[in-house]
Amino acid sequence: MTVNQASFRHAGPRELAVALQDARHYTLALFEALAAAGYDDAARVPRLPIVNPPLWELGHTAWFAEWFVLRGALDSRPGAASGHSLLARGDDWFDSGTVPHAARWTLDLPPPGAVKTYCHEVLDRILDRLAHEADDDLALYPYRLALAHEDMHGEAFLYSLQTLQSRGAPAPAPAGALAPRAQSTAAGSAGDIAFPGGSFMRGGDQSRGFVFDNERNAALVKVAPFAIDAGLVSTAAYLDFVHDGGYERSQYWTEAGRAWLMTQERSAPRYWAREGEDWYTVRFGRPVALDLAEPVRHVNLYEAQAWCAWAGRRLPTEDEWEYAAGSNQPGFAWGQLWEWTASPFLPFAGFEADRYRDYSAPWFGTRQTLRGASFATPARLRSPHFRNFFTPERDDIFAGFRSCAL
Incomplete structure (x- = not known):
């Protein structure tokens, strides 16, 4: 899959489809790196204000896309979306506006396999819908929003990996996980x-x-x-x-x-x-x-x-x-x-x-x-x-x- 790194702000349906798959692949790869260190279990994740339990964060990214794209929400407030989540208690588990940060460690979440299945199902349905969308800013707004949201959480996953691995046994990210985003870290010219x-x-x-x-x-x-x-x-x-x-x-x-x-x-x-x-x-x-x-x-x-x-x-x-x-x-x-x-x-x-x-x-x-x-x-x-x-x-x-x- 070739990833077009042109700005998501003007991406059409085809570019968005590729980018959404790339973002989900990256999110899942980083989750696997965290899981390899045992952090798919919230009980092993320190209750720090700067991190989320990785399993919760993974489910949240898929839920957000489902909320705004598949359920057509015009607002982020409870009740603003139509229908129900593909997960019976998705709204209760993964709505960041109603689930306080501290409560995310005590939720009775599904096992990691079920959350990953949910991620794949949401993405598949989004791609099916996107294939029939017009190349129009209003129609594509929720897709672009969901993509930007997942990209930001992808970076959050990476600095969570840095934070958690600094406190425990190292488990490096998969070799290919950083490649799409790797950029020069040179300080630039002086003066x-x-x-x-x-x-x-x-x-x-x-x-x-x-x-x-x-x-x-x-x-x-x-x-x-x-x-x-x-x-x-x-x-x-x-x-x-x-x-x-x-x-x-x-x-x-x-x-x-x-x-x-x-x-x-x-x-x-x-x-x-x-x-x-x-x-x-x-x-x-x-x-x-x-x-x-x-x-x-x-x-x-x-x-x-x-x-x-x-x-x-x-x-x-x-x-x-x-x-x-x-x-x-x-x-x-x-x-x-x-x-x-x-x-x-x-x-x-x-x-x-x-x-x-x-x-x-x-x-x-x-x-x-x-x-x-x-x-x-x-x-x-x-x-x-x-x-x-x-x-x-x-x-x-x-x-x-x-x-x-x-």
């Missing part, structure tokens, strides 16, 4: 790129194709002149901060960052460890030497802000980031890791929630915006307009940062 500023259309052309609700409404935005790193901050540059006692020097940390630091025993990023003068990190359960040339990975907002304060720099705003990414400046490298910005996650003027009402609206004001993509993000999901968002302390995700001149 700043100066932009003269000006106006740009934030959100891009929203007259056709798929648009996430938090990207609306497109608006002409002015950006003052600024200078921004061509690439992400490297591990070597961050290691200099560590060696300079950055984690012990409170003047570099924001008030919120100091409060976070007081709850930790940290002197370096998550997964870093030291043996004598040598540093290594843990990647999917295996210790590897730090690659000083690659972008620093698994840092949270507070750590990014502290490095910037130490270096006499600042994080870019999301408007600056989108302006730079959309400039076609060949030296501006992005897509290796998600990038923290200085912008809290807030609605744009004219925001209205789309069918998946819980996607953006509940999180405004409590999350920070990240831009770009990571090596684990499928190419079809990458866009300079995409707004990712996480709480500031999250360092399990595949995130780094770049900086701007003051």
